[in-house]
Amino acid sequence: MRIKILLADDNAFIxxxxxIILTTYDEFDILGMVKDGQEAxxxxxxxxxxxxxxxxxxxNMNGVEAxxxxAxxxxxxxxxxxxxxxxEYILEAIKNGAKGYLLKNTDPEHIRDAIRSVYNGHSIIQDVILEKIKSNLTVTNEEVTKIDTSSFTQRELSILALISKGYSNKEISKQIFISEGTIANNVSSILGKTGLEHRTQLAIYYLTGKVSK
Structure with a gap:
């Protein structure tokens, strides 16, 4: 089964x-290319x-609106x-249903892995993007809502902290010495308790105390 992709960018060179990059991988099928969000x-x-x-x-329409x-x-x-x-658009795009972020200078292998991951139902966010989110959180202490830790187990809180650092389930497994299956079950439990849909939202929730759906 080939993954069917649409490319939307107003820069023809991009x-x-x-x-060219994606067609080097047999698993991808580039269905079309468009130049704005409305066309996408x-x-x-x-x-x-x-x-x-x-x-x-x-x-006409930016990527966040599209x-x-x-979604x-x-x-x-x-x-x-x-x-x-x-x-500045990152948090808004998360609210709007973006499943992940890639920088335009990302290594082709990482692009391939990210597309695969999103196709298989996961959400991805690169460490460098996550750091940008952290550095641009300019809310004051009064504006930050601390997360309610009472509904989480200690293990879930540990996993939340590592998710906020951009760690995958495999990386978390190595950090706290439990199986990836157990990590996945805990992530599902955390998502259920917060009402969120994916780990990018969980990272924002842990960092800001706010639920961005």
């Missing part, structure tokens, strides 16, 4: 370059797209392609 949404409505790889800054529409009205999973200059 679109063509990403197409329309394409996903009318085609069977698995992953929409979306730039943030595009004319993410919201694509709400199609089965396509939005994956943001961003630059450091776009970090």
């Amino acid at each position: 679109r063509e370059g990403m197409k 949404f329309e394409y996903c409505k009318n085609h069977d797209v698995d992953i929409a790889l979306l730039d943030v800054r595009m004319p 993410t919201k529409l694509i 709400a009205h199609t089965t396509t999973k939005p994956l943001i392609l961003t630059t450091f200059d776009d970090d």
